[in-house]
Amino acid sequence: MNANDFVSVDHLLAEVTATVNDTDFKKGFNKGWYISRIQDALQELSFDTFWLTVIHDFETPENCQIPMPPNVFNLREIYAYQGELCNPRSTQVIYWKRLFDNRYSGDGYTARVKDDGSNGADIFQPNQRVYTNNMQGFYGPKYYYNIAEGDGIIMLSKECRGFPFIRMKFNAMGVPIGDVPIVPRFFERAVVDYVEEKFYNAMKSRDIRLYRPLWQDTFTKLTDPRDGSWNKAKKRIKSMDTSEKNSMEEYISSMYHK
Amino acid sequence: MTYRYVVYDLQKNFNATFDDADFTFNQILYWVMVVANRLRVQQTMATNSDLFTSTFDDVPVLTDAKGRKYIDLPEQVMDLPNNAGIVYITYNEDTCNCSGPAFAQVWFQGVNLGNVQHLYLDTYTTPSSTRPYFYRVGHKVDGSGVNRLYLLGIECAPVKSVEIAIKCSLDPKKLCNIDEDIPLPDEMVQDLVMQVLQLGKFIMLMPKEVTNEGEDEAVLNTQMYSNRAVNPPQLQPLQQQQAE
Numbered sequence: 001m002n003a004n005d006f007v008s009v010d011h012l013l014a015e016v017t018a019t020v021n022d023t024d025f026k027k028g029f030n031k032g033w034y035i036s037r038i039q040d041a042l043q044e045l046s047f048d049t050f051w052l053t054v055i056h057d058f059e060t061p062e063n064c065q066i067p068m069p070p071n072v073f074n075l076r077e078i079y080a081y082q083g084e085l086c087n088p089r090s091t092q093v094i095y096w097k098r099l100f101d102n103r104y105s106g107d108g109y110t111a112r113v114k115d116d117g118s119n120g121a122d123i124f125q126p127n128q129r130v131y132t133n134n135m136q137g138f139y140g141p142k143y144y145y146n147i148a149e150g151d152g153i154i155m156l157s158k159e160c161r162g163f164p165f166i167r168m169k170f171n172a173m174g175v176p177i178g179d180v181p182i183v184p185r186f187f188e189r190a191v192v193d194y195v196e197e198k199f200y201n202a203m204k205s206r207d208i209r210l211y212r213p214l215w216q217d218t219f220t221k222l223t224d225p226r227d228g229s230w231n232k233a234k235k236r237i238k239s240m241d242t243s244e245k246n247s248m249e250e251y252i253s254s255m256y257h258k
Numbered sequence: 259m260t261y262r263y264v265v266y267d268l269q270k271n272f273n274a275t276f277d278d279a280d281f282t283f284n285q286i287l288y289w290v291m292v293v294a295n296r297l298r299v300q301q302t303m304a305t306n307s308d309l310f311t312s313t314f315d316d317v318p319v320l321t322d323a324k325g326r327k328y329i330d331l332p333e334q335v336m337d338l339p340n341n342a343g344i345v346y347i348t349y350n351e352d353t354c355n356c357s358g359p360a361f362a363q364v365w366f367q368g369v370n371l372g373n374v375q376h377l378y379l380d381t382y383t384t385p386s387s388t389r390p391y392f393y394r395v396g397h398k399v400d401g402s403g404v405n406r407l408y409l410l411g412i413e414c415a416p417v418k419s420v421e422i423a424i425k426c427s428l429d430p431k432k433l434c435n436i437d438e439d440i441p442l443p444d445e446m447v448q449d450l451v452m453q454v455l456q457l458g459k460f461i462m463l464m465p466k467e468v469t470n471e472g473e474d475e476a477v478l479n480t481q482m483y484s485n486r487a488v489n490p491p492q493l494q495p496l497q498q499q500q501a502e
Contacts, residue, residue: 032377032380033382
């Protein structure tokens, strides 16, 4: 489901600190520690649900290398386009090519299967050139990318230079570390329970007999597979808007009858 | 209940019991303040009320020889867990009155001196002018006795003074008027009187206990002890015979 409604960090802190009896922040944890845990919760929810997406636009670099921006993961979509940043025209989907690697210069590249005929002597791999070249020129998916493992560099095929801009859509890991967390109201219960669980978990090392039962209760409230707030948050954010669902049903029900 | 009223009452009671003892007014006054300090801490721990909280509007921020900013505490502070004796420290300017007082917006958070380095490990806890901290140095700095709170996060901010609220202890040196009320709830005056009497009784007992009477079989007179489990009352002669 989608919404544009958020709760503030102070709103969450008011509940959490009252529950753990630390409204004056004098139990050994300062306000920043709580905010850091809220950020943690959103980060974990991001990895679990892919709820947050961000778009980055780049000018196509000459060497075809674009470092992955910070605070993102999971490249969802990538396009090359002409026109302007605020008005893309003549767009082209860029596809992922397995084992493609053109790091450094951007021109030559290595891959198990190549489309430029440069592996013509390979007796095991077919020469893809015959499939991608004809009398009228190249055709087929010449716009592709791969991500350099470990470096986080997005490597584009040299033909992408024909487009001045690249647009990528990623999942984000919540807000960048240090920024004030933005919490959708879908997640309020899960984030509150998460922070409380972390508080009691930390307090266990101070007084295990007092805090272990409290931690256990909170842990169950958070992670119960049937009624836990974490699972509820995941279900909520992954469910479709009713309008989306209706459109999907209509599309599927009519697709074989036209 | 004023100091004068309680101290004279105690002095009269002491003199009735130990008529040859010389309890001075100032001595009993000192005991009253010692006991009152303990009762105030106990009461604070039990109720967490702000009955013993005092505020100071304009405490100057100073800089030491190393360029670290600090304030001198205007009173001695109750030593409660996690610096709970310091209720708040905030900027001495209400910049957003419509949102409440300054101490509800930005306040200096307490940290133990040994944990200061831990603050710098996390971006969200790193000290800054919007996220300031304090730590206490309550004994000595370079051999000189101090009672300071050092301030973190305002190193580059031009802060000249701060507003603070603290839970104060009573300092016998600063009592100028014995007709002031004892800063305790009235219902605790009975506890105060009882504990001062106990203190005086114990002190009067001490010289007798350490007396060397020069006899090996001397039995100390322990009847004054209130702990009967350790010092059972002497058996009556008839009971002693039966026991033998």
